[in-house]
Amino acid sequence: MLEIPHLYHLAVAAEWDPASTADYTTSTLGRSLAEEGFIHLSLARQVEGVARAFYADHDVVLLEVDPAKVTARVEFEQAPDMDDAFPHLYGPIPRAAIVAATPVPRDSGGALDFAGLLPDPI
Structure with a gap:
């Protein structure tokens, strides 16, 4: 059986409530699970590209x-x-499935900086 590695989702910081115990239902920027039909996730190797394409102007x-x-x-x-x-x-996404929620800092040029936040590619 193929084991799926951890998956990742980028949440807009202003919309993320770390104290909530409710299931997470935001699919992507401005769209809910109910609107989109699914929640967009990424493999570790895909996160930075998604961030550059869609989340560059968001914390x-x-x-x-x-x-x-x-x-x-x-x-x-x-x-x-x-x-x-x-x-x-x-x-x-059940809250119990979210094993880490880490604010992504910005580098000196203002880009989202994932250094040390994602596993090394295999």
Whole structure:
């Protein structure tokens, strides 16, 4: 059986409530799980590209998700105009599945800086 590594989701810092115990239901910028039909996730190697493409102007929190603790299905689906499949979660992220929530700092040039926040690529 193929083991799925931890998955990641970028949450807008102003919308992330670390004290909440409710399931997480934001899919992507300005869209909920109910609106999108799934929650956008990334593998570690995909996070920085997603951040550059969609979150460069936002302060974000990197959510690390343990796929063994999610209750909905995860499907890897091809992204339009990309040569990569991204994980999509067809349900909420249970709070128990979020094993880390780390604010992403900015480097001296103002870009989101993921140094030391993601595992080294295999």
